[in-house]
Amino acid sequence: MPSSYPTRELCEFLARFTLSDVPPHVVERTKDLFLDWIASALAGKDAPAIRRLQEFAVAMGPQQGPSEVLVDRRRTSPWFAALVNAAASHVVEQDDVHNGSVLHPAAVVFPAVLAAAQAEGKSGAQLLTAAIAGYEAGIRIGEFMGRSHYRVFHTTGTVGTLAAAAAVAKLYGLDAEGINQALGSAGTQAAGLWEFLRDAADSKQLHTAKAAADGLMSAHLARAGFTGARRILEGAQGMAAGMSSDADPARLTDGLGTRWATAETSFKFFASCRHTHPAADALKALMQRERLDPEQIASVTAHVHQGAIDVLGPVVDPVTIHQAKFSMGTVLGLVAWHGHAGLGEFEQHGLRDARVAAFRDKVTMALDAEINAAYPRQWIGRVTVATTDGRTLEARVDVPKGDPDNTLSRPELEAKALQLAAFRQGASEAEMRTIIARVWALEHTESMADWLPAAA
Amino acid sequence: MPSSYPTRELCEFLARFTLSDVPPHVVERTKDLFLDWIASALAGKDAPAIRRLQEFAVAMGPQQGPSEVLVDRRRTSPWFAALVNAAASHVVEQDDVHNGSVLHPAAVVFPAVLAAAQAEGKSGAQLLTAAIAGYEAGIRIGEFMGRSHYRVFHTTGTVGTLAAAAAVAKLYGLDAEGINQALGSAGTQAAGLWEFLRDAADSKQLHTAKAAADGLMSAHLARAGFTGARRILEGAQGMAAGMSSDADPARLTDGLGTRWATAETSFKFFASCRHTHPAADALKALMQRERLDPEQIASVTAHVHQGAIDVLGPVVDPVTIHQAKFSMGTVLGLVAWHGHAGLGEFEQHGLRDARVAAFRDKVTMALDAEINAAYPRQWIGRVTVATTDGRTLEARVDVPKGDPDNTLSRPELEAKALQLAAFRQGASEAEMRTIIARVWALEHTESMADWLPAAA
Numbered sequence: 001m002p003s004s005y006p007t008r009e010l011c012e013f014l015a016r017f018t019l020s021d022v023p024p025h026v027v028e029r030t031k032d033l034f035l036d037w038i039a040s041a042l043a044g045k046d047a048p049a050i051r052r053l054q055e056f057a058v059a060m061g062p063q064q065g066p067s068e069v070l071v072d073r074r075r076t077s078p079w080f081a082a083l084v085n086a087a088a089s090h091v092v093e094q095d096d097v098h099n100g101s102v103l104h105p106a107a108v109v110f111p112a113v114l115a116a117a118q119a120e121g122k123s124g125a126q127l128l129t130a131a132i133a134g135y136e137a138g139i140r141i142g143e144f145m146g147r148s149h150y151r152v153f154h155t156t157g158t159v160g161t162l163a164a165a166a167a168v169a170k171l172y173g174l175d176a177e178g179i180n181q182a183l184g185s186a187g188t189q190a191a192g193l194w195e196f197l198r199d200a201a202d203s204k205q206l207h208t209a210k211a212a213a214d215g216l217m218s219a220h221l222a223r224a225g226f227t228g229a230r231r232i233l234e235g236a237q238g239m240a241a242g243m244s245s246d247a248d249p250a251r252l253t254d255g256l257g258t259r260w261a262t263a264e265t266s267f268k269f270f271a272s273c274r275h276t277h278p279a280a281d282a283l284k285a286l287m288q289r290e291r292l293d294p295e296q297i298a299s300v301t302a303h304v305h306q307g308a309i310d311v312l313g314p315v316v317d318p319v320t321i322h323q324a325k326f327s328m329g330t331v332l333g334l335v336a337w338h339g340h341a342g343l344g345e346f347e348q349h350g351l352r353d354a355r356v357a358a359f360r361d362k363v364t365m366a367l368d369a370e371i372n373a374a375y376p377r378q379w380i381g382r383v384t385v386a387t388t389d390g391r392t393l394e395a396r397v398d399v400p401k402g403d404p405d406n407t408l409s410r411p412e413l414e415a416k417a418l419q420l421a422a423f424r425q426g427a428s429e430a431e432m433r434t435i436i437a438r439v440w441a442l443e444h445t446e447s448m449a450d451w452l453p454a455a456a
Numbered sequence: 457m458p459s460s461y462p463t464r465e466l467c468e469f470l471a472r473f474t475l476s477d478v479p480p481h482v483v484e485r486t487k488d489l490f491l492d493w494i495a496s497a498l499a500g501k502d503a504p505a506i507r508r509l510q511e512f513a514v515a516m517g518p519q520q521g522p523s524e525v526l527v528d529r530r531r532t533s534p535w536f537a538a539l540v541n542a543a544a545s546h547v548v549e550q551d552d553v554h555n556g557s558v559l560h561p562a563a564v565v566f567p568a569v570l571a572a573a574q575a576e577g578k579s580g581a582q583l584l585t586a587a588i589a590g591y592e593a594g595i596r597i598g599e600f601m602g603r604s605h606y607r608v609f610h611t612t613g614t615v616g617t618l619a620a621a622a623a624v625a626k627l628y629g630l631d632a633e634g635i636n637q638a639l640g641s642a643g644t645q646a647a648g649l650w651e652f653l654r655d656a657a658d659s660k661q662l663h664t665a666k667a668a669a670d671g672l673m674s675a676h677l678a679r680a681g682f683t684g685a686r687r688i689l690e691g692a693q694g695m696a697a698g699m700s701s702d703a704d705p706a707r708l709t710d711g712l713g714t715r716w717a718t719a720e721t722s723f724k725f726f727a728s729c730r731h732t733h734p735a736a737d738a739l740k741a742l743m744q745r746e747r748l749d750p751e752q753i754a755s756v757t758a759h760v761h762q763g764a765i766d767v768l769g770p771v772v773d774p775v776t777i778h779q780a781k782f783s784m785g786t787v788l789g790l791v792a793w794h795g796h797a798g799l800g801e802f803e804q805h806g807l808r809d810a811r812v813a814a815f816r817d818k819v820t821m822a823l824d825a826e827i828n829a830a831y832p833r834q835w836i837g838r839v840t841v842a843t844t845d846g847r848t849l850e851a852r853v854d855v856p857k858g859d860p861d862n863t864l865s866r867p868e869l870e871a872k873a874l875q876l877a878a879f880r881q882g883a884s885e886a887e888m889r890t891i892i893a894r895v896w897a898l899e900h901t902e903s904m905a906d907w908l909p910a911a912a
Contacts, residue, residue, distance in 0.1 A: 052682040056673065060535040062518045079516040152698035157644070184652065188613070188659045189666055191647040194693035195685035196640065202683045203644045210645055214666075217512065226508040227658045229651035237650035237770070242608035243698060314693070 006252040007233045008180060013256040014137055014166055015176040019129045019443070026260040027443065030128050030135075032413055033096055035439040036267055037106035038070065039417035040095040042426025043343065044088025045071040047322075049202035053087045053209060067115040068452055071426060078115035078220075079213050082164070085111035086212035087205040090156075092343055093325045094420060097274045098135075098265045099403070100376050101142025101159070102150050102307060104208070105265060108160030109134035111212040113167045116219075117448040122171055124445030133170035135262035137183075138163025140254060144233060146246035147376065151310050153243055157192020157207030164215020165222075172223050184228020185218035187239050197314040200323035267402040267413070270341040272325040275308035278381025278400045279328065280335050286385055286395035287336065294336035294359065296387050302328055303368035303382040305375035312365065324350040329360030332383075343423050379403070427453075462708035463689045464636060469712040470593055470622055471632040475585045475899070482716040483899065486584050486591075488869055489552055491895040492723055493562035494526065495873035496551040498882025499799065500544025501527040505658035509543045509665060523571040524908055527882060534571035534676075535669050538620070541567035542668035543661035546612075548799055549781045550876060553730045554591075554721045555859070556832050557598025557615070558606050558763060560664070561721060564616030565590035567668040569623045572675075573904040578627055580901030589626035591718035593639075594619025596710060600689060602702035603832070607766050609699055613648020613663030620671020621678075628679050640684020641674035643695050653770040656779035723858040723869070726797040728781040731764035734837025734856045735784065736791050742841060742851035743792065750792040750815065752843050758784055759824035759838040761831035768821065780806040785816030788839075799879050835859070883909075 019027065044050045054072060057080040067081030068074070071088050075081075089095050090107040097104050109131050117127045142159045149155060165186035169179040191210070196203035222228070232238050233252065240247035255261075270277050279302035286292065302308075311326065318324040324346060325331070333356035334341035338349055349356050371380045381397040399406040408416065414436055421432040434453045438445070445451060475483065500506045510528060513536040523537030524530070527544050531537075545551050546563040553560050565587050573583045598615045605611060621642035625635040647666070652659035678684070688694050689708065696703035711717075726733050735758035742748065758764075767782065774780040780802060781787070789812035790797040794805055805812050827836045837853040855862040864872065870892055877888040890909045894901070901907060 049682060052677055052680045055680060056676060059676070060517070060533040060673075062516075077516040152693045181657075184655070184657060185659065185662060188649045188652060188662065189647045191645045193644045193685065193688065193695065193698055195688055195691040195697075196644060196683075197685075197693070198691065199640070199683065199686050201637075201640060201685050202677075203641065203685060206641060206644065206677075206682075206684075210670075217516075220512060220515070221508055221662075224508045224511060226505060226662075227652075227655065228662075229649065229653075229657050229659060230655050232649065232651055235651040235654065237608050237653070237766075239649065241651075242649055310693075 005231065006249045007183065007231060008176065009253045010137060010140065010256065011176040011179040011183065014133045014170055014179050015174065017257065019125050021257065022132055023260060026132070026263045027128060029263045030132055031439050031442050032410070033106055033265060034110060034131065034442065035413060035417055035436060036096055037089055037110040038435060039420035040092065040106070041070045041085050041089035043094060043420040043423045044091040045424040045426040047091045049205045050084065050088045050091060053084050057084050066119040066449065068118065078119045078216055081115040082111045082216045083209045083213040085115065087209035090208040091205050091322065092271055092420070092423070093273060094268050094271050094343070096265045096267055098139050098142070098261065099379055100264065101139045102155050102376050103138055103142040103159055103163070104156040105135045105138050105163060107208040108156060108164045108211040108215065109138065109167045112164035112216040113171055114448065116168045116171050116216055120171070121447045121449045123447060124442035126171060127448055128443060130167045130171035132262050134163045134167025135265065136260070137166035139261040140252050141233065143251040143254070144247055144249065145240065145244045146248060147307065148245040149243055150307055152194060154192035154194055154204065154207050157211050158190040158243065160208060160211030161186045161190045161215045164212045165218040168216045168219035169222060172219055174219070174223060178222050180230050181228050182219040182222035184230060184232045185221055185226065186215050187232030188228060189214045189218065190239060194311065197311065197326060200318065200320045264404055266404065267408045269401040269408070270331065271343045271346055272331045272341055273311060275304070275311055276328050276331040277402070278379045278397055279304065279383050280331050280341060281397040281400045282381035282383045282395045283332050284335050285397060286383060286393055289395065290393055292387070294355070296389070297336060297362065298386045298388045299362045300332055301384040302332065302363060302365050303371055303384070304365050305372040306367060307375060309365055309367060318351065321346050321350050327360060328365055329363035330356060332363050333359030343419065461687065462705045463639065463687060464632065465709045466593060466596065466712065467632040467635040467639065470589045470626055470635050471630065473713065475581050477713065478588055479716060482588070482719045483584060485719045486588055487895050487898050488866070489562055489721060490566060490587065490898065491869060491873055491892060492552055493545055493566040494891060495876035496548065496562070497526045497541050497545035499550060499876040499879045500547040501880040501882040503547045505661045506540065506544045506547060509540050513540050522575040522905065524574065534575045534672055537571035538567045538672045539665045539669040541571065543665035546664040547661050547778065548727055548876070548879070549729060550724050550727050550799065552721050552723055554595050554598070554717065555835055556720065557595045558611050558832050559594055559598040559615055559619070560612040561591045561594050561619055563664040564612060564620045564667040564671065565594065565623045568620035568672040569627055570904065572624045572627050572672055576627070577903045577905045579903060580898035582627060583904055584898060586623045586627035588718050590619045590623025591721065592716070593622035595717040596708050597689065599707040599710070600703055600705065601696065601700045602704060603763065604701040605699055606763060608650060610648035610650055610660065610663050613667050614646040614699065616664060616667030617646045617671045618642045620668045621674040624672045624675035625678060628675055630675070630679060634678050636686050637684050638675040638678035640686060640688045641677055641682065642671050643688030644684060645670045645674065646695060650767065653767065653782060656774065656776045720860055722860065723864045725857040725864070726787065727799045727802055728787045728797055729767060731760070731767055732784050732787040733858070734835045734853060735760065735839050736787050736797060737853040737856045738837035738839045738851045739788050740791050741853060742839060742849055745851065746849055748843070750811070752845070753792060753818065753841055754844045755818045755842045756788055757840040758788065758819060758821050759827055759840070760821050761828040762823060763831060765821055765823060774807065777802050777806050783816060784821055785819035786812060788819050789815030799875065
């Protein structure tokens, strides 16, 4: 295929590769990502936005089916299971992120492939292969759409639809043409705008919900012969033409078969928007290094890339815990006063702690040319702190905690998973330990149909 | 509310007006539009793309419910009924269009309100009021998004999601805040790209399907308290920011309560893309005036607006009947050789008639400055014909057949409805005559729950 048709080259690769082509460390990392995703989905239990989507699934979907909704262990059709699980996994802001594409792949890929794999009785190896296809496609498409796209569009909503479609199309065993058709139907459904940030609205979960479900729908339709635009990405009236001004077609085929972008994905250590993490790491390091107490801090400047300003800038006075996760000042306040900005810190202190609120007003963001130039490949954290006794201190973190070069170990991932499961009793400790063991042995699972531990 | 927040002004109006505020001729016209829509939906029966969506509804949706799928008379939940009915009503290209917004309101508004009204046992008057809310909102939002949007985006897919959401939110009796929330969730799901035209792909029906179903979903979620961005249209990271370069906020509130845009909607006389109709009318008039036979025509230049070139230009060599409906040459060839480009002409001669295919190659489109300046307010048709004996003839039609100033009479609408019902035996003549009588009495219907004639 000529490079004038990079979408097709991508589809040829997605159709061709098998799990034996994937380096073992990438397969292992995919299992890490899957565990991290399950735990994130369980932690979404009882969130109001998720309850509304559960009720929608009951009102509009079948009352039984092959696919499980993790937060309530109901079974329904794959479309609704994907919908609710995707929303649930994106609500506590602990799900993974890929730096270069600024995509949250887990929240859109795994709900779609798990729901479809349960319905089709696919194996653990098939699920892993399909998930890798989703990550490889989604990450490259996100990079292709560029930074201009992310300024207005929530890439996980838009590009996530295609990532989910690619994953399920691979699970179904579609050929390159079939995957291409699935991407066509997915791309023409791709949506998601950042405007909700200003209102602390529930759209972020709606975006992952619809991306996963509509991606699954696109693959389902493609398998049945329903067609879509083949050049949905690069065509004259395709996604890039409509929603990007700096699209780079070369990214779509970057290192196919040699670069495994799945393994570049970062885990979240803090329970907040990833754009807050580099500065949070830097502030934490600075306070430890200088043995600084929070009351000694007069002001903090977080030096950031433009993407952080686009996404965090609209959040001035957070009114919900979810919105507080997009407030740089709140995150730094939690780190300063409570040492961490995890699930528990947000619950207890994210909105109601006057010291955190006062700290928030001491924080400003400033666009930094070097950091902005390195982004999105590298997410550098740098803070300047003015102390109450007149000193100016600075710290910098080049690789924030959770990035591939500073990743979470399996014990750390297991601890995080147990914590997320316990957060709203999404699963008991025994259930979560069973899930952990099953994920580590996933490639040997014959069928995903009844893979989850039976509901208590 | 200040004009800096026109979306809210629009929502206030939508929440406030009652059917008694609507001029009687607008109510009557809405009934015309509803009948025209039902007939269009029935004509979608057996189309392959519609069958795939029916199968999807069976695979993913409940096997029973309050809302009917018109083409197979199955009952399911409102989401799936809206999905299939919306797709079905847009496949034979006989559904209505509003000139100024270049929106097909019926195909997105009626499937959503009918499915929801059946589920909620709403009255005929409530359905009409809700449909008018959908038309008034959708048309203004389409005009707001402007011509730049339509160049890449299929407005009926994008804006259609908000039109359907407004309609169902009105049906539910939501207040201005609730309608605003519904629009927020709808706008962040709004999608639909023209790229499918090049491949004769099935996306056009997917667009109306998803717009109607997702709009319904947005209203359903808003009623339950699920929130969306309030300034989804005009906000800094809203729809206009992402998908338009000539958005005009004044259009959102244009003549609220005095201008009833619903009644500006045009009916389709030809069974093809509306952009072909003005030229088809002009060619028909020219051939009648000059008593010209098709073999006397050496070439035709159709003078058009830019929108016609954007949408029809990609279709060079149509391979499906649906794609032929977007081929200016095919439409003019049918008019020239068969006197009409209706459903039957497309079926019998749209692809397989060598004379029509030969005529197609004699047709070119040319951008016309005056026509382009009048568009989209006015859709002027002008053709220049070169005859085989060396003459140059010209004809112009300022108001194409079906526009409000040249509309279809009730007898013409009834005849069209009977023809569409008979096309694939979507309904028997007796059933369709019952439907016609019920539509004309719609405002007196107490409940839409079992409004359709019982399945044969």
